[in-house]
Structures are given as structure tokens and as C-alpha cells.
Amino acid sequence: xxxxxxxxxxxxxxxxxxxxxxxxxxxxxxxxxxxxxxxxxxxxxxxxxxxxxxxxxxxxxxxxxxxxxxxxxxxxxxxxxxxxxxxxxxxxxxxxxxxxxxxxxxxxxxxxxxxxxxxxxxxxxxxxxxxxxxxxxxxxxxxxxxxxxxxxxxxxxxxxxxxxxxxxxxxxxxxxxxxxxxxxxxxxxxxxxxxxxxxxxxxxxxxxxxxxxxxxxxxxxxxxxxxxxxxxxxxxxxxxxxxxxxxxxxxxxxxxxxxxxxxxxxxxxxxxxxxxxxxxxxxxxxxxxxxxxxxxxxxxxxxxxxxxxxxxxxxxxxxxxxxxxxxxxxxxxxxxxxxxxxxxxxxxxxxxxxxxxxxxxxxxxxxxxxxxxxx
Amino acid sequence: xxxxxxxxxxxxxxxxxxxxxxxxxxxxxxxxxxxxxxxxxxxxxxxxxxxxxxxxxxxxxxxxxxxxxxxxxxxxxxxxxxxxxxxxxxxxxxxxxxxxxxxxxxxxxxxxxxxxxxxxxxxxxxxxxxxxxxxxxxxxxxxxxxxxxxxxxxxxxxxxxxxxxxxxxxxxxxxxxxxxxxxxxxxxxxxxxxxxxxxxxxxxxxxxxxxxxxxxxxxxxxxxxxxxxxxxxxxxxxxxxxxxxxxxxxxxxxxxxxxxxxxxxxxxxxxxxxxxxxxxxxxxxxxxxxxxxxxxxxxxxxxxxxxxxx
Numbered sequence: 001x002x003x004x005x006x007x008x009x010x011x012x013x014x015x016x017x018x019x020x021x022x023x024x025x026x027x028x029x030x031x032x033x034x035x036x037x038x039x040x041x042x043x044x045x046x047x048x049x050x051x052x053x054x055x056x057x058x059x060x061x062x063x064x065x066x067x068x069x070x071x072x073x074x075x076x077x078x079x080x081x082x083x084x085x086x087x088x089x090x091x092x093x094x095x096x097x098x099x100x101x102x103x104x105x106x107x108x109x110x111x112x113x114x115x116x117x118x119x120x121x122x123x124x125x126x127x128x129x130x131x132x133x134x135x136x137x138x139x140x141x142x143x144x145x146x147x148x149x150x151x152x153x154x155x156x157x158x159x160x161x162x163x164x165x166x167x168x169x170x171x172x173x174x175x176x177x178x179x180x181x182x183x184x185x186x187x188x189x190x191x192x193x194x195x196x197x198x199x200x201x202x203x204x205x206x207x208x209x210x211x212x213x214x215x216x217x218x219x220x221x222x223x224x225x226x227x228x229x230x231x232x233x234x235x236x237x238x239x240x241x242x243x244x245x246x247x248x249x250x251x252x253x254x255x256x257x258x259x260x261x262x263x264x265x266x267x268x269x270x271x272x273x274x275x276x277x278x279x280x281x282x283x284x285x286x287x288x289x290x291x292x293x294x295x296x297x298x299x300x301x302x303x304x305x306x307x308x309x310x311x312x313x314x315x316x317x318x319x320x321x322x323x324x325x326x327x328x329x330x331x332x333x334x335x336x337x338x339x340x341x342x343x344x345x346x347x348x349x350x351x352x353x354x355x356x357x358x359x360x361x362x363x364x365x366x367x368x369x370x371x372x373x374x375x
Numbered sequence: 376x377x378x379x380x381x382x383x384x385x386x387x388x389x390x391x392x393x394x395x396x397x398x399x400x401x402x403x404x405x406x407x408x409x410x411x412x413x414x415x416x417x418x419x420x421x422x423x424x425x426x427x428x429x430x431x432x433x434x435x436x437x438x439x440x441x442x443x444x445x446x447x448x449x450x451x452x453x454x455x456x457x458x459x460x461x462x463x464x465x466x467x468x469x470x471x472x473x474x475x476x477x478x479x480x481x482x483x484x485x486x487x488x489x490x491x492x493x494x495x496x497x498x499x500x501x502x503x504x505x506x507x508x509x510x511x512x513x514x515x516x517x518x519x520x521x522x523x524x525x526x527x528x529x530x531x532x533x534x535x536x537x538x539x540x541x542x543x544x545x546x547x548x549x550x551x552x553x554x555x556x557x558x559x560x561x562x563x564x565x566x567x568x569x570x571x572x573x574x575x576x577x578x579x580x581x582x583x584x585x586x587x588x589x590x591x592x593x594x595x596x597x598x599x600x601x602x603x604x605x606x607x608x609x610x611x612x613x614x615x616x617x618x619x620x621x622x623x624x625x626x627x628x629x630x631x632x633x634x635x636x637x638x639x640x641x642x643x644x645x646x647x648x649x650x651x652x653x654x655x656x657x658x659x660x661x662x663x664x665x666x667x668x669x670x671x672x673x674x675x676x677x678x679x680x681x682x683x684x685x
Contacts, residue, residue: 006477215462
């Protein structure tokens with residue numbers, strides 16, 4: 001056990017001393033996370049876009065100001081009448097408050113500028129109507145409550161601030177939402193770069209140590225062959241966990257990806273996936289003799305595995321055939337588990353099957369690495 | 376007491392028989408030199424002794440116990456210095472020493488303390504913290520040697536540890552190895568440098584084409600060549616056949632010849648003056664005859680028919 005720890009610690013130290021390691025571990029992957037996350041960002045949560053409306057308020061009473069406030073609540077941004085951007089407008093006539101208080105009918109003038117067909121501009125009409133309904137409702141509610149007493153500004157504002165007795169909550173029905181933005185790009189790039197880095201670093205270091213005689217020297221030490229293999233695998237696992245830690249922290253605190261809710265399950269999933277990638281790296285270094293060939297082969301293997309496993313785009317947009325192909329690769333299972341945990345909010349129970357399959361991949365890769373390890 | 380016994384080791388790679396029935400022994404406090412040209416089978420023999428290769432036939436015994444009956448025990452007793460500088464270039468000399476000490480089973484504290492001792496003994500203390508890639512070839516060779524000594528091995532296997540370094544660095548390493556044997560360690564030293572084998576080794580095995588051709592102390596090997604009687608003859612020998620000269624073949628053997636010089640060995644012990652007299656009586660004009668003591672190169676030449684040049 002001590003030999004395993006010593007080899008792993010030494011390998012980690014060597015990897016982290018290389019300046020290029022940090023570029024491949026952190027700088028480049030995070031750059032891709034940001035770029036891909038930004039490019040693939042979705043519509044986000046339901047929000048009310050603010051649209052501009054021209055307003056000419058000739059009233060100097062409190063009801064004119066109340067109409068303005070109700071318009072703001074409806075997502076309307078009031079601009080001066082001469083503003084050229086706004087395509088809709090409303091005029092509040094002089095004496096509006098006085099006439100309402102005198103229970104006289106008052107018409108507000110709504111007008112269009114040009115024949116603008118922008119849907120957002122068209123929404124202004126609907127929102128204006130809703131704002132006027134709100135004001136009328138306040139007047140009616142006040143009249144009913146006070147038996148027809150004239151409304152005051154304070155009383156109407158109190159009614160306006162009151163919590164609505166009826167609210168509407170909306171949520172996705174049917175299938176789960178498609179992962180988009182950083183919720184896709186963070187796990188996608190992490191899964192891809194873990195595989196790429198651990199295969200390239202692991203394979204190249206085993207091949208280099210075989211070339212310069214260090215591996216033969218290690219094999220003359222009082223160390224079992226299995227300890228040597230596990231030391232190499234554990235060194236790569238430690239390296240992978242460094243990358244995982246950095247990604248998860250940045251994802252949670254800078255990119256707003258929801259890691260916190262199921263952080264332990266996410267960590268377990270990634271740790272098992274790191275074990276798979278580390279074993280594949282040692283295997284690659286064992287079966288391929290030359291360093292430069294190892295790097296080339298690892299790139300050729302890891303990038304298609306990442307693409308087919310759903311690291312570049314959500315598998316939900318791929319054909320059923322490609323979705324089935326993804327199940328042949330550890331990347332596909334890792335992405336499925338991470339989407340369950342990050343995007344869909346499932347706990348361990350939701351990703352149990354994916355984690356179990358990943359563990360089988362890890363076991364198989366580790367046994368293969370031990371079987372074909374060459375010093 | 377025998378630390379290492381190689382008994383009839385054989386190894387074949389494809390159709391090439393790299394080692395063929397090699398046997399020798401290394402005792403406590405002894406430096407045993409395995410001398411031979413490149414490709415003679417030295418490294419293959421050493422690889423079988425330290426367990427990197429399994430012999431096709433034969434057996435390796437370490438302190439009386441077969442290597443493969445308990446490989447970890449055997450490896451704990453030995454320190455191996457490979458021919459390559461098998462170290463981590465990005466680590467410092469101290470970090471390399473400490474790492475290999477931990478691999479040999481030392482605790483962190485023991486490895487640190489022992490690394491300090493070795494850095495001082497190998498005159499590397501000043502550069503201990505520098506990355507190995509900034510060291511000279513000789514300094515790297517010293518670290519390469521030191522990394523096998525952390526756990527004070529009883530048996531040291533050195534595979535051409537001075538290849539490619541200058542004379543001064545070589546002398547430093549050889550003196551260090553001599554000191555190790557004073558503490559009772561046994562050393563198996565493979566080399567193709569004659570001078571090293573002559574000055575360093577207590578006993579020498581001459582190996583070529585995977586076979587040990589002769590073994591013994593330097594005087595024992597020298598005695599194989601006419602009891603210290605070698606004669607260097609200068610003259611014109613371009614178109615001559617010494618073996619056809621009357622009485623020559625019964626008394627002498629040609630070791631080396633050129634147009635201007637013959638190197639011959641006396642076949643029987645005799646007074647050197649008699650040998651000189653017999654040579655001067657030969658029917659060829661000889662300008663000069665020198666009596667010389669056989670070198671290891673000449674022993675090798677006699678055994679293999681070719682020279683072993685440094």
C-alpha cells in the first residue's frame with residue numbers, strides 16, 4: 001500500500017510541476033466551458049421582457065401616477081413621447097384624477113407609431129389593457145369596501161401592494177427539459193477533458209518511463225507488479241480529482257451550475273469515471289510503445305468517445321440510434337448520470353444505474369491495464 | 376559467504392541465444408566484474424539476476440535462497456544501478472534520492488536522512504535542490520548510483536555505471552564503489568572498460584556471445600597467457616607466416632599481428648632470457664623485442680580472437 005501511495009504521490013507531483021498540465025487541466029477546458037455554455041444557452045426561466053411605451057401624462061393627480069405604477073408592474077417601461085424606439089404610446093388627459101373622483105367617464109388615448117409588427121411591441125397593447133384593468137379593479141374594490149367613499153392615494157396604494165389572493169405556478173410537464181448552457185457545457189467538457197488528459201498524461205508517462213528506463217528500475221524495487229499498476233492508476237486518479245475539484249467549485253460559484261444539491265453523488269460519479277479514464281491511460285501506455293503514438297491514439301480515441309457520449313451536444317437531440325451508441329462508451333454513462341444529478345435534480349437513486357455501469361467500465365479497464373501492463 | 380550465485384543461466388530471444396549457461400558467484404566484500412563487449416550478454420545476465428527477466432534455464436540464488444521463491448526479499452537485499460540514467464529529470468537530486476528510498480521501503484524520515492548522507496558522500500550537497508536536468512552527465516551518474524544505495528543493500532548490481540562520463544567523474548564513482556565493499560557489500564559490476572575491470576574488480580568473468588570464457592583474479596587470467604611472458608616483436612612481417620617458422624609453433628602463439636609488429640605469448644613457463652634467445656634465432660629480421668606483462672585486453676584477445684577497446 002505504501003508503494004502505491006508513493007508512486008501515486010510522485011506521479012501527481014510530476015504532472016502538476018509541468019506548466020502545460022495546468023493549461024490542459026484548467027485554462028483550455030474552462031475556456032471551452034464558457035464558450036460552449038454561452039453558445040448553447042437556452043431561453044432560461046420564464047421572465048417578462050420589458051418593453052418601452054411612450055407616455056404623455058397631462059394629469060397632475062395621484063391616479064395618473066398610479067396608472068404609471070401599474071404599467072411598470074406589467075413590464076412596461078415608460079419613455080418620453082418623442083422617443084423614436086417605442087412603437088406604442090398612451091396619453092393620460094389633463095384632469096384625469098379629478099374626473100375619476102367625480103365619477104365621470106375618462107378615455108385614455110392609445111396610439112401606434114407606424115405599422116410595426118414586432119411581437120414585443122404588440123404585447124404593449126395587452127399590457128396596457130391589463131394595467132388599466134388593475135387600476136379599475138382597485139377603484140371598484142375600494143368603492144365596495146368603503147360603500148362608495150372617494151378613493152385616496154394611500155388607500156389605493158395599500159390595495160396595490162397587497163399580496164394577490166390567487167397566484168399561478170408553472171412547471172415543465174411531460175419529458176424532462178433538455179440540458180442547455182453551462183449545465184451542459186460544464187459536465188460535457190469535464191467528462192471530455194478528464195478522458196483526454198488522463199489518457200494522454202497516463203499513456204505518455206508510462207511510455208516515457210519505459211523509454212528512459214525508470215519503469216525497469218521501478219520493477220527492480222521490492223514492489224509487486226500489481227502495486228506498480230495501481231500506483232500509476234492512483235496517480236492519475238489524483239490528477240483527475242484535482243481537475244474535478246476545480247471544475248465543480250467554478251461551476252457552483254462562478255457559472256451558477258447547481259452542484260450543491262447533490263454534490264456528493266456528483267463527486268462519486270466523477271471519481272468512478274476518473275478511475276475508468278486513469279485505467280485506460282495506463283492501458284494505452286502499456287499496449288502502445290512509442291510516446292508520440294500514444295498521444296495520437298489517445299486523442300483519436302477520446303475525442304470521438306466524447307462526441308458520441310454526449311459531451312458536445314445533448315443526446316436528447318441525437319437520433320435514437322446515436323443514443324444507443326452512446327451506451328457503448330463510459331462517456332455516455334457519465335453524462336447520463338451527471339444530467340440526472342445536475343440538470344434533472346435527481347439524487348443517488350436517479351443515477352444509480354449509470355454509476356453502476358461506470359463502475360463496471362472501471363473494473364474492466366483496470367483489469368485490462370494490469371493484464372497488459374508492460375514495464 | 377556467497378551473496379549471489381548464478382547457476383547455468385540461459386536466455387534466448389527468438390533465434391538469438393543471448394546467454395548460454397552462465398555461472399558465477401559474488402561473495403561478501405567482493406567486486407566481481409563481468410567484462411565483455413556490447414551485446415556479449417552482460418545486461419541480459421544482470422536482468423535475470425535482478426528479476427527483470429526470467430531465465431529459460433538455470434537459477435539465481437540470493438544469500439542461499441532462490442530468487443523466485445521470494446522475489447521481494449531478494450530485491451530488498453539488492454540495489455540495482457541500471458545502465459541508463461533512470462531518474463526523474465524534473466525532480467531535484469534530493470527528491471530523486473528520497474523517492475527511490477521510499478520505494479526501497481524506507482520511512483520518510485529515514486529516506487530524508489539517508490539522502491542527506493548520500494548527497495554529501497557523492498559531493499552533491501551544493502546542487503541537491505536543483506532539478507536533475509540541470510546536472511552534468513557525471514553528476515547524474517552519481518545520483519543514479521546513489522538511488523540504489525538508500526537502503527544499504529548487501530548486494531549491488533552495477534550495469535556499466537560509468538558509461539559516457541569523463542575520467543575524473545569515473546574515478547569518483549569507482550572510489551565510492553570501493554568504499555562500499557569495505558562495509559561487506561558484494562558488487563556485481565558489468566563493464567566493457569578494461570581499465571575499470573583491471574583496477575576495480577577482485578575477480579573478473581570474461582563473457583562473449585553469452586558464454587563466460589574465463590574467470591578468475593587478474594593474475595589468474597594473466598597466467599593463462601604464458602605465465603606473464605608476452606613478447607612484442609618489431610620488424611617486417613608483411614608476407615610472413617610465423618606458424619611456419621621452424622620451432623615457433625611449439626614454443627609460441629601469435630596473439631596479434633601487423634606488418635610491423637607481432638605480439639606472441641610463450642606456451643610454457645621458462646626463463647624470459649631463453650624466450651628472447653629463441654625469438655632472436657628465428658629466420659626473420661627482428662629490429663626489437665620487448666618483454667611485457669599481459670594486460671586484460673590481451674587476455675580477452677587470446678580468448679575471443681578480437682580486441683575489446685574502450
